[in-house]
Amino acid sequence: MGGRLPALIIKELLALFKDKKSRMAVIVPPILQLLIFGYAATFDLEHAALAIFNEDNGSFSRELVARFERSSGFELVGFVHSETHIAPLLDAQQALLVLRIGEQCSAQVAQDESCPIQVLIDGRNSNTAMLALNSVRTIVTEFNQEKAQLRGAGLPAHLTMRAWFNPNLESRWFIVPGIIALLAMIVTLVVTALSVAREREAGTFDQLLVTPLRPWEILIGKAMPGLIVGVGEASLIIAVTVFWFKIPLMGKLSVLYPALIIYVLSIIGVGLMISSLCATLQQALLGAFLFIVPAVILSGFSTPIANMPAFMQTLTYLDPMRYFLSIVRRVFLEGAGIEYFIHDLWPMSLIALVTLSLATWLFRHRMY
Incomplete structure (x- = not known):
């Protein structure tokens, strides 16, 4: 050779x-x-366009809105002041989702009642929609837990999550x-x-x-x-x-x-x-x-x-x-x-x- x-x-x-x-x-x-x-x-959700329709001006709803504003997963594109403005926003893809907070939300929370919060989302891209819904669910769950602890009511179980091999997922x-x-x-x-x-x-x-x-x-x-x-x-x-x-x-x-x-x-x-x-x-x-x-x-x-x-x-x-x-x-x-x-x-x-x-x-x- x-x-x-x-x-x-x-x-x-x-x-x-x-x-x-x-x-x-x-x-x-x-x-x-x-x-x-x-x-x-990437499978991470960042800067998803969010519009908020807050019918309640109480402290609870304002704190919840502030939590979404601080989230890196969402970008606030504006506030909606009428139900008729929601459909055009989603149709024109100016917002991926609209968070609607009920009119008597803060008052109901003060009376230890549940507060109605609605999420209206553009489902044309189902994968993105599911990621956005999971992010909304996470923010609302964490917010509820903090509020429950502040009221002294406590939680029946406290969930602590730890991701192995990829700590920040x-x-x-x-x-x-x-x-x-x-x-x-x-x-x-x-x-x-x-x-x-x-x-x-x-x-x-x-x-x-x-x-x-x-x-x-x-x-x-x-x-x-x-x-x-x-x-x-x-x-x-x-x-x-x-x-x-x-x-x-x-x-x-x-x-x-x-x-x-x-x-x-x-x-x-x-x-x-x-x-x-x-x-x-x-x-x-x-x-x-x-x-x-x-x-x-x-x-x-x-x-x-x-x-x-x-x-x-x-x-x-x-x-x-x-x-x-x-x-x-x-x-x-x-x-x-x-x-x-x-x-x-x-x-x-x-x-x-x-x-x-x-x-x-x-x-x-x-x-x-």
Whole structure:
């Protein structure tokens, strides 16, 4: 084998990085996607447009309104003074919700009676509406508890909540580590899927066949740039996650990187399979994105796997991103050691073995 294989690997890396556009495509888009996902993709509710229709001017209602005004989850867009103004606000989406406080609210509270409070909400975006309702419920519940304690009536039970692994329940802590798995897959798959197809389209693949390189050497030479780029890209994203987004890495890199390498190898196998089957760059790109979209959906990145139909849950076991997504989040948030996710590691290793074996078989049978 001598220096043939290292020379081929260097040749592949030069083909990938010598072109300025290729360098930009490998480095810039993943960083931009990380920043966009990190800031834009969130399950937290912030600055939801709130209008208030306060028919009562007593102290109780004023204190409750002040509590909503101070909340970072809501942005007060105005006060409503007539019931006829509520519908136009919601119809025009000038307010997400309207809080209506009953006319005799303070007087009823003073007499130890319940006070009617109504929430009128725009339900066109059901997810946002549910988040807003949960925030309203939390504010009103905490306000009720404080008032009950001040009156000396006491509460039958005092609820104290403590969130493990994510004390402030910030959705960014959940989303951004998952982006490591997402972007590592995209970059690795595109690099490897284009490798053989690029040679065929350029007409240089035939020249490669007449070299002393054996088929398995050519395969390794095509796979190594994907491994180097995939792990390097993931390392860059991990650094941005920790130092830019300030998401704590509770576990050890020595635990995370073996899983990352196995994950990248499984994606390389898929990429080489696509590359072996395609004759042009356009076909390779279409094949890559044909795999990326269902892989992301089935991984549980945005939709919990437990909420999927049973047959779809079965399909997720074929998705390597499903396993690495669980691993990277557990290492980041829990500080989990390898013994805690061995049940995710061995299926991902099996997928890597199968995809690389199939890629080798396809490569050998389609070389000539």
